[in-house]
Amino acid sequence: xxxxxxxxxxxxxxxxxxxxxxxxxxxxxxxxxxxxxxx
Numbered sequence: 798x799x800x801x802x803x804x805x806x807x808x809x810x811x812x813x814x815x816x817x818x819x820x821x822x823x824x825x826x827x828x829x830x831x832x833x834x835x836x
Contacts, residue, residue: 802827 806827 802830 805823
């Protein structure tokens with residue numbers, strides 16, 4: 798699960814500047830899922 802999230806995070810990081818909105822969405826989802834996994 799965490800490996801998939803990391804791969805998504807890395808893929809979002811490699812996107813063009815035009816897709817910064819998607820990049821921030823991926824970051825928010827990544828942080829949310831990380832926090833949710835601790836509950």
